[in-house]
Amino acid sequence: MASCIRAATDCPWGLNQAQGRWFSPHLPGSLGIDEPSDCSRLLAEKESPLLSYDNKQILDLPLPKLDKNGGKKAYLFRNTDGAEPIISRYYDHHFQPDDAYKASLPDMTETVDSVEGANVAIQQVGISGFKLPLKFATPRGEALTLEARVTGTVSLQADLKGINMSRIIRTFYSRKEEVFSLDTLAQVVQDYRRDLDSLSARVKVAFSYPMLVSALRSGLEGYQYYSGSYEALVEENGTIRRFVELDFVYSSACPCSAELAEHARDNRGAYAIPHSQRSKARIKVEVAPDTSLHLEDLIQHAREALKTETQVMVKREDEQAFAELNGAYVKFVEDAARLVYEQLIADPRILDFQVACSHQESLHSHDAVSVIARGVPGGFRADFNDFSTLLC
Numbered sequence: 001m002a003s004c005i006r007a008a009t010d011c012p013w014g015l016n017q018a019q020g021r022w023f024s025p026h027l028p029g030s031l032g033i034d035e036p037s038d039c040s041r042l043l044a045e046k047e048s049p050l051l052s053y054d055n056k057q058i059l060d061l062p063l064p065k066l067d068k069n070g071g072k073k074a075y076l077f078r079n080t081d082g083a084e085p086i087i088s089r090y091y092d093h094h095f096q097p098d099d100a101y102k103a104s105l106p107d108m109t110e111t112v113d114s115v116e117g118a119n120v121a122i123q124q125v126g127i128s129g130f131k132l133p134l135k136f137a138t139p140r141g142e143a144l145t146l147e148a149r150v151t152g153t154v155s156l157q158a159d160l161k162g163i164n165m166s167r168i169i170r171t172f173y174s175r176k177e178e179v180f181s182l183d184t185l186a187q188v189v190q191d192y193r194r195d196l197d198s199l200s201a202r203v204k205v206a207f208s209y210p211m212l213v214s215a216l217r218s219g220l221e222g223y224q225y226y227s228g229s230y231e232a233l234v235e236e237n238g239t240i241r242r243f244v245e246l247d248f249v250y251s252s253a254c255p256c257s258a259e260l261a262e263h264a265r266d267n268r269g270a271y272a273i274p275h276s277q278r279s280k281a282r283i284k285v286e287v288a289p290d291t292s293l294h295l296e297d298l299i300q301h302a303r304e305a306l307k308t309e310t311q312v313m314v315k316r317e318d319e320q321a322f323a324e325l326n327g328a329y330v331k332f333v334e335d336a337a338r339l340v341y342e343q344l345i346a347d348p349r350i351l352d353f354q355v356a357c358s359h360q361e362s363l364h365s366h367d368a369v370s371v372i373a374r375g376v377p378g379g380f381r382a383d384f385n386d387f388s389t390l391l392c
């Protein structure tokens with residue numbers, strides 16, 4: 001091995017001419033690095049406590065001579081005096097860890113007495129918001145590739161520092177080629193429990209689901225996108241629960257305002273426009289065991305209940321139709337909640353539900369809101385208060 005152009009006592013790096021790569025005795029097992037443009041950079045590396053295995057030798061090394069700035073150190077960059085950084089930085093593009101090397105890596109999940117804070121169990125820990133394209137099943141047996149936003153969590157017992165977090169995403173990816181439905185998620189949570197050795201697990205996949213919808217009278221068609229999610233969890237006793245959630249956007253015309261407008265016209269000949277506004281219902285349901293429910297089923301319930309979904313394609317005949325439709329189906333926010341309730345309660349596939357509605361009033365600078373739950377013991381409660389997420 002040829003030595004560096006500097007004196008061998010200064011520089012431990014040597015060039016292996018056969019391989020054309022530089023090696024250091026301080027980095028045994030390394031595959032070496034490309035030829036450096038500046039040998040002094042490697043000298044600094046020798047002094048680095050981050051890179052060297054030989055701490056004693058590091059302590060014996062003199063610090064770079066700094067005189068112009070009072071001996072102030074620069075750790076990562078050459079300073080104004082031209083002194084080399086204390087720590088050298090380089091990325092070895094050729095290094096490939098073998099199995100023995102990987103086995104030697106520290107693993108926080110194997111540590112003891114490392115828990116910070118109260119040594120108690122954690123109900124949910126995991127990853128939120130990782131994205132990937134997934135194929136979603138449609139009720140017509142097609143597969144629709146959509147952007148999926150995934151949150152996966154598991155429980156963690158006391159005494160354990162942390163979960164094997166990367167397994168949340170890796171386990172999910174093992175099913176990435178499957179056509180997803182709610183039942184796929186029921187399998188994912190069981191995978192999580194097995195792969196992360198946890199007592200309980202849950203996963204939620206949020207997506208935006210397109211459906212071609214027809215205009216009211218012109219016959220034009222356009223895509224309506226529905227924000228929705230599928231969610232599954234497995235409890236400690238092995239019970240699996242499955243949920244579907246939908247955000248449904250509709251128009252709400254105020255019945256009180258409609259009455260007052262007619263009164264003005266009738267009594268004083270005054271033309272008046274009742275207020276109406278874009279509104280959103282967030283419908284979350286728990287699906288009964290051994291049944292299946294698609295997001296399209298919830299969309300159908302919402303359309304049936306509320307009638308006045310916002311439109312995609314609108315020509316004048318459609319706009320007139322929409323005005324008539326809103327006149328036919330005026331609704332308070334209380335009406336909206338009860339109308340959806342009426343639909344959901346009649347579907348035997350739906351075990352439990354919660355509905356939160358927000359009418360973003362054009363009469364007020366604030367919103368009218370309502371929340372209703374079926375009232376199943378131990379099930380959903382009407383404790384929704386995240387109304388700002390209902391803005392549309």
Ligand SMILES: Nc1nc2c(ncn2[C@@H]2O[C@H](COP(=O)(O)OP(=O)(O)OP(=O)(O)O)[C@@H](O)[C@H]2O)c(=O)[nH]1
Pocket residue numbers: 107109161162163164165166167
């Ligand atoms: N538990 C935990 N891990 C975190 C957190 N933030 C980042 N991670 C990283 O997630 C990685 C752990 O994933 P693991 O699944 O244990 O990775 P691994 O040990 O290489 O792989 P396997 O043992 O095969 O699962 C580590 O690099 C952690 O630093 C955190 O807040 N908690």
